[in-house]
Amino acid sequence: MLTTLPAEIKKIPAAKRFLYELFKNGESYHPDDDANELSAELFTPAEAKQLNKLMADILALEGNEDIHNMAFDPYGFLLDLNNEVSEYAAWQETCEI
Numbered sequence: 660m661l662t663t664l665p666a667e668i669k670k671i672p673a674a675k676r677f678l679y680e681l682f683k684n685g686e687s688y689h690p691d692d693d694a695n696e697l698s699a700e701l702f703t704p705a706e707a708k709q710l711n712k713l714m715a716d717i718l719a720l721e722g723n724e725d726i727h728n729m730a731f732d733p734y735g736f737l738l739d740l741n742n743e744v745s746e747y748a749a750w751q752e753t754c755e756i
Contacts, residue, residue: 660684660686660701660702660703660706661684661685661686662677662680662681662684662686663680664706664709664710664713665677665713667712667713667716668713668716668717668720669716669720670720671720671730671731674716674717674720674731674733674736675731675736677713677717678717678733678736678737678740679740682737682740682741686701686702687737687740689734689737690714690717690718690733690734690737693707693711694706694707694708694710694711694714695707695708695711714733717731717733718733
């Protein structure tokens with residue numbers, strides 16, 4: 660695993676940094692997924708356990724009590740990262756880079 664796993668995530672900036680690192684390293688996944696159920700090639704059992712804890716930390720951040728009105732939406736954050744990369748790739752194709 661390329662991403663360094665922090666002990667805990669207590670603040671939104673830390674959540675953003677962590678999710679961005681997962682994304683940048685090709686290790687991101689849907690926050691509701693159980694990391695233990697993902698490919699063993701991706702994560703060791705210890706990494707999967709810590710990933711599950713960190714995703715739970717993110718979902719439990721202050722202001723995230725209402726799933727429909729979250730202070731920090733990890734689902735949307737990861738989708739935005741993916742969309743930005745997709746848009747950039749599409750732009751590159753039109754520019755023939």
